[in-house]
Amino acid sequence: MLLSGCGRLLGRGSRRCYSVHTTPLTQPLKHVKRSAASKKLEPQDIQISQLRNGLVIASLENHSPVSKVGIFVKAGSRYEGPGDLGITHCLRVASNMTSRGASAFKLNRAIEAVGGNLRVTSTRDTMLYSGECMRDYIDDLLGYLGSIVLVPEFRRWEVDSASERLQVEREIAYRQPQIRVLENLHAAAYRNTLCNKLYCPDFMLGQFTCEQLHKYVKRHYCVGQMVLVGIGVAPSQLTKAAQELFGKRTGSGQAAAKAQYAGGEHRDPNCERLVHAAVVCEGAALGVPESLAFTVLQQVLGVGAHVKRGSDMTSTLTRAISKATAQPFTASAFNASYQDSGLFGVYTISPDESAADVINAAVSHVKQVAEGKIAEEDIERGKNQLAARSLMGMETLAALLEEVGSQVLVTGTYISPASAVEQIKEITKQDVVKAAKMFASGSKSMAASGRLRNTPFLDQL
Structure with a gap:
């Protein structure tokens, strides 16, 4: 009764609640002058x-009340040496420890006092130290962020306490089969650099010393290997702060060795009934023309459901597996790009008794695409989905910061979302088929986890 009563009241609403305008809303009003402030x-x-x-x-002034800054460093896990495996994981955990001029307690309280937060993430290429706060306190946040990156203390008792958190983080992460498979996949695919894992290996837990951490930071945390990015910060303000924090710093750092893709296989048999398997070839590096074709191909094959708890029947990969097995199974395309290499392939999840059928169907479908057996409408759908993802992904400050920093750090330039959409439109069916041919003819790598009694070996695919 309450809802119906509201409906009657709304139905008798005053006509003054509505208006009619004959001028298109997309055109500016000629009789209204814009103020200088606007x-x-x-x-x-x-x-x-x-x-x-x-x-x-790199700076972008979008006049947001919240500013976000990040320091990108070419010091990811690929830069670790044989005696430093897992040290980037330790640095990630130790980011909130004492730095020169500020204890861990003071650092945490000071960042909280300005309404800010600190986040440290890492990839195989980079370490990212980022934070956000109200734009009135951006200078304070930059000062704290700079001290964390440039002058960490690494006190012995704090490093010892970090070892316990390393072990806890590793155990939590490795409970997820996806993480185990992807870590093992990189270890099988590469002979150096990119084979290093994102999480500290068991035999290195508790082995890091303060001297090791200082040497790694001194060797790789150089201004020649850094990019400072600010979103919601005036360029002049960011440049002035950078001059004060980094102006007296020098050094170009040590470049990582070129990744050597070799191909291989890693099997992780356990009691889990669902089999997670990834089959890949060497893909394209960041910034090269072929990387966009691989990304479009990934969208065409499928990247999972686009709606929460929805199906992925728009994916050609899912449709092909369902047709071959007469049952719906989870499968998606996998694409990872780094500064000098990449991986592209398929990732499947299936019960152990159906693993062979699902994996073979997924690999066979990509080979069919390499033969040109793909509809033009599927190509257009994939391009539209990629364009939409690119534009929607830039709506958050965190995603925009990571995209800007990653591009500038690797390529030295930045491609705007609008320009990226234009490049996506130029991708043709021939480009997508060519990318699929690289998978079909390239040397493969494979990683699998679960009950592997029915999972084929790499040479059987």
Whole structure:
């Protein structure tokens, strides 16, 4: 009764609640003059500059009340040596420890006092130290962030306590079969650099010393290997802060060796009934023209459900597996790009008794695409989905910061979302088929986890 009563009240609403306008809303009103303040609040383009010591600065003033800054460093796990395996994981955990001029307690309280937060993530290529706060306190946050990156203390008792957190994080992460499979996949595919894992191996837990951590930071945390990115920060303000924090720093750091893709297989038999398996070839590196074709191919094959708890029947890979096995199984395309290499292939999840059928069907479908057996409408759908994902992914400050920093750090330039969409539109069916041919003819790598009694070996695919 309450709802119906509301409906009657709304039905008798005053006509003054409605208006009719004959001028298209997409056109500016000619009789209204824009104020000078409104002109100043227009979003600006990404501005990239470089200090004399080699530090690259990228800033975007979008007039957001919240500012986000990040320091990207070419010091990911691929830079670890044989005696330093897992040290980037330790640095990630030790990021909130004492730095020169500020104890761990003072650091945490000071960041909380300005309404900020700190987040440290790492990939095989980079370490990212990022934080956000209200834009009035951005200088304070940059000062704390700079001290964490440039002058960490690594006190012995704090490093010892980090070892316990290392073990806990590793155990939690490795409970997820996806993480185990992807870590083993990289170890099987590469002979050096990219074979290093993101999580500290068992035999290195508790082995890191303060001297090791200092040497790694001194060797790789150089301004020539860094990019400072600010979103919601005026370029002049960010440049001034960078000059104060990094102006006296020098060094170009040590470049990582070129990744050597070799191909291989890693099997992790256990009691889990669901078999997780990944079959890949060497893909494209970041920034090369072929990388976009691989990304479109990934969307065409399928990247999972687009709606929460929804199906993925728009995926050609899912449809092919369902047709071959007469049952719906989870499968998606896998694509990872690094600064000098990449991996592309398929990732399947299936019961152990159906693993062979599902994996063979997935690999066979990509080979059929390599023969040109793919509809034009599927190509267009994949391009549209990729364009939508690219634009929607830039709606959050965190995603925008990571995208800007990753591009500038690897390529030295930034491609805007609008330009990226135009490049996506230029991808043709021939480009997608060519990428699929690289998978069909390339040397394969495979990793599998679960009850593997019915899982084929790599040479049987």
